[in-house]
């Protein structure tokens with residue numbers, strides 16, 4: 001029997017969850033938007049049986065086993081806590097909450113509930129990222145020397161580009177680092193299993209003032225431009241960040257994030273230098289993994305379900321040459337989540353504890369920037 005799932009949020013990523021859930025074999029039974037009218041429109045558009053009038057109606061629906069939260073960040077804590085307390089499994093979008101106080105409480109609430117609680121760090125589920133993790137776990141790479149990479153976009157490039165994320169009150173005190181940087185940090189953790197022991201950060205707001213349209217702007221829709229009426233608004237979150245990292249094993253790292261780099265639509269890159277070889281991957285060509293050698297020719301590995309690392313088996317459905325991409329990662333993350341619930345085994349998905357760790361890291365990054373010094377994290 002499929003799990004019966006309700007999705008919260010009808011913007012950019014809510015429908016991606018609906019599609020991913022269906023492709024993962026689960027049943028989407030209901031949807032909630034920011035109003036009864038928005039719920040109804042989304043239910044009609046996406047062919048979902050129930051449109052909820054409000055969150056209480058969703059919680060009261062005994063047909064719902066599981067809730068996927070894709071509302072803006074500031075709602076995550078209340079909605080995830082209430083859903084767990086109502087006996088539902090929860091898959092919440094990243095970042096898990098606005099502060100580590102909230103995310104820490106969510107970890108406790110999840111444990112008390114006995115329900116499954118995951119955070120949608122979907123990028124882990126690109127098959128070549130899972131394959132990279134398998135290579136590191138098998139010892140093929142040897143110990144990690146250092147890690148470098150970036151997550152770069154251009155959808156905030158113009159001062160007329162606006163979204164709720166640019167306001168700390170809506171998305172949290174950190175923007176580029178929390179919104180996309182935590183994907184990179186989570187991915188590197190999932191591949192190397194190395195904890196970050198200290199951070200040193202430099203953040204920058206390129207546009208301290210933006211033009212806010214007087215109506216709502218959905219993620220990745222075009223910005224204000226044209227004739228849409230706007231008002232100037234002070235921006236209290238960063239467009240850019242550079243973070244130096246020290247890992248618990250002594251390895252070093254550097255992460256660069258930007259939401260104002262023209263032409264980079266949604267580009268995550270990493271390069272991991274190990275004792276025996278290096279690995280590199282770019283989300284713009286996600287079916288390829290580069291393996292670098294000093295004493296023999298480098299390798300360009302093309303995704304092929306038959307030759308993926310053992311731990312990546314089952315997370316790639318299409319033969320080599322039939323590319324898998326962004327929507328597939330949602331399907332695979334949800335497959336991992338629901339398979340783990342069904343099997344009753346250890347979580348094989350990004351947990352609330354891992355989502356909490358990202359928020360702790362974000363706070364250390366902000367503190368480092370504000371105090372212009374290295375900040376150590378408790379890695380015990």
Ligand SMILES: NC(=O)C1=CN([C@@H]2O[C@H](COP(=O)(O)OP(=O)(O)OC[C@H]3O[C@@H](n4cnc5c(N)ncnc54)[C@H](OP(=O)(O)O)[C@@H]3O)[C@@H](O)[C@H]2O)C=CC1
Pocket residue numbers: 008009010011012013014032033034035038070071072073075093094095120121122164179216217218219
């Ligand atoms: N893992 C990934 O790859 C991605 C993750 N995300 C994460 O997903 C979340 C949503 O982002 P995104 O889809 O881009 O944002 P959007 O603004 O495009 O969508 C948010 C949706 O939530 C609705 N909403 C607002 N308040 C509520 C509420 N109280 N209850 C239910 N729905 C509500 C909004 O309605 P209305 O428009 O009417 O206000 C809108 O439909 C964020 O946390 C973001 O970080 C986003 C993109 C990619």
Ligand SMILES: O=C1CO[C@H](CO)[C@@H](O)[C@@H]1O
Pocket residue numbers: 179180183266
């Ligand atoms: O998680 C995310 C990944 O990239 C998006 C675009 O796809 C975001 O900006 C976002 O919140």
